[in-house]
Amino acid sequence: MNFELTKEQEMTRKMVRDFAEEKIAPRAVDIDKHSDFPDDLFKEMGKLGMLGIPFPEKYGGSGGDTITYALAVEEIGRVCGSTGLSYAAAVSLGASPIYYFGTEEQKQEFLIPLAKGESLGSFGLTEPNAGSDAGGTQTKAVLEGDHYILNGEKCWITNAEYARSITVTAVSGKRDDGKNIISAFIVPKDTPGMKITSPYDKMGVRGSNTCEIVLEDVKVPKENILGDPEKGFGQFLHTLDGGRISIAALAVGVAQASLDRALAYSKERQQFGQSISKFQAIQFKLADMAMEVELARNMVMKAAWLKDQGKPFTKESAYAKLFASETAFRSANQAIQIHGGYGYMREYEVERYLRDAKLLEIGEGTSEIQRMIIARQLGC
Ligand SMILES: Cc1cc2nc3c(=O)[nH]c(=O)nc-3n(C[C@H](O)[C@H](O)[C@H](O)COP(=O)(O)OP(=O)(O)OC[C@H]3O[C@@H](n4cnc5c(N)ncnc54)[C@H](O)[C@@H]3O)c2cc1C
Numbered sequence: 001m002n003f004e005l006t007k008e009q010e011m012t013r014k015m016v017r018d019f020a021e022e023k024i025a026p027r028a029v030d031i032d033k034h035s036d037f038p039d040d041l042f043k044e045m046g047k048l049g050m051l052g053i054p055f056p057e058k059y060g061g062s063g064g065d066t067i068t069y070a071l072a073v074e075e076i077g078r079v080c081g082s083t084g085l086s087y088a089a090a091v092s093l094g095a096s097p098i099y100y101f102g103t104e105e106q107k108q109e110f111l112i113p114l115a116k117g118e119s120l121g122s123f124g125l126t127e128p129n130a131g132s133d134a135g136g137t138q139t140k141a142v143l144e145g146d147h148y149i150l151n152g153e154k155c156w157i158t159n160a161e162y163a164r165s166i167t168v169t170a171v172s173g174k175r176d177d178g179k180n181i182i183s184a185f186i187v188p189k190d191t192p193g194m195k196i197t198s199p200y201d202k203m204g205v206r207g208s209n210t211c212e213i214v215l216e217d218v219k220v221p222k223e224n225i226l227g228d229p230e231k232g233f234g235q236f237l238h239t240l241d242g243g244r245i246s247i248a249a250l251a252v253g254v255a256q257a258s259l260d261r262a263l264a265y266s267k268e269r270q271q272f273g274q275s276i277s278k279f280q281a282i283q284f285k286l287a288d289m290a291m292e293v294e295l296a297r298n299m300v301m302k303a304a305w306l307k308d309q310g311k312p313f314t315k316e317s318a319y320a321k322l323f324a325s326e327t328a329f330r331s332a333n334q335a336i337q338i339h340g341g342y343g344y345m346r347e348y349e350v351e352r353y354l355r356d357a358k359l360l361e362i363g364e365g366t367s368e369i370q371r372m373i374i375a376r377q378l379g380c
Pocket residue numbers: 089093123124125126130131132133155156157158159202205210359362363364365366367368369
């Protein structure tokens with residue numbers, strides 16, 4: 001067993017950390033305050049190869065692994081949850097399914113621009129009446145000659161306004177046992193009949209682009225179906241397993257930021273004639289935060305390592321996502337507590353961490369769904 005990062009992993013982490021601290025961190029407050037999607041930063045991240053970390057060079061990527069990608073998500077999440085979510089969704093939900101399941105033509109046409117960061121990836125699964133129960137998808141795809149005609153509605157889809165193409169799921173037929181067949185379709189954004197708006201006023205991750213998509217008689221060529229049409233459901237479950245590692249990494253970033261801020265503040269703030277870091281009640285909070293951040297990071301690294309080794313990682317990615325997201329929420333909450341009244345003020349930023357952390361317990365499978373996945377893996 002070896003807990004050391006490779007030279008390449010260390011180098012990428014440093015590159016992303018430098019970029020995050022120099023370019024993203026100074027804008028994090030405004031990104032949140034004005035719900036301002038930082039399109040220009042993503043263009044720069046694209047040029048640095050950050051959008052293509054886990055993809056081979058022949059598809060425009062940097063040829064890195066899942067561990068390197070998770071380190072990058074953590075570094076971005078440490079300075080800005082909104083940018084971290086947009087980044088994780090672009091790579092894990094937008095580009096990855098095309099890499100895993102796409103034909104060579106689809107990879108050439110759709111994956112390469114995503115890996116190079118020329119466009120952002122977006123994945124539309126959730127619907128107003130199908131959230132945790134994704135099998136309840138109501139969007140329909142009907143084959144007419146060489147095209148599928150899509151009708152339906154998707155909600156809370158990250159990055160859709162900044163994507164050149166969006167992968168959406170739809171019911172494309174019925175199996176012999178009467179259950180719906182759900183397939184995924186790559187829909188170029190300029191396809192007539194697809195309307196994308198971002199009408200939501202969010203609690204946290206306010207600078208991420210969250211969209212409603214209405215599909216009305218959207219005509220998609222048959223060759224834009226992603227992977228095996230009969231196995232669309234299994235494919236997106238695999239995509240979500242991978243995505244959970246990135247949400248967990250993002251949560252570790254938010255939790256680490258909460259710890260860093262709380263520790264620094266506790267050393268500065270004087271009460272009763274000494275810094276509050278001298279009080280055991282504060283020390284115990286910091287000790288618990290530090291321990292949980294370390295445990296969450298280790299779980300993220302293990303899940304990423306298993307994925308890189310081609311071993312099963314469903315249970316471990318659920319462990320990582322569940323533990324890290326709940327750690328992020330607890331750490332942000334304690335960071336506010338350690339800041340006292342100042343923590344309740346926007347100026348000190350820790351309240352933003354709490355608002356951002358809450359999303360991580362909901363998106364890409366709620367905490368309840370993660371517990372169900374783990375229980376199923378235990379054979380319950
Ligand atoms: C900011 C943001 C960005 C998002 N980005 C995307 C995206 O890019 N693409 C995408 O497809 N989706 C996206 N989502 C949607 C997200 O994945 C869903 O919100 C999530 O899966 C939960 O679905 P729901 O909101 O419909 O909740 P519901 O499924 O209605 O759940 C409500 C509550 O019931 C619980 N519950 C549901 N079923 C069970 C059960 N069987 N047992 C016990 N408890 C249960 C849930 O855990 C939850 O507490 C995003 C959401 C947000 C808020």
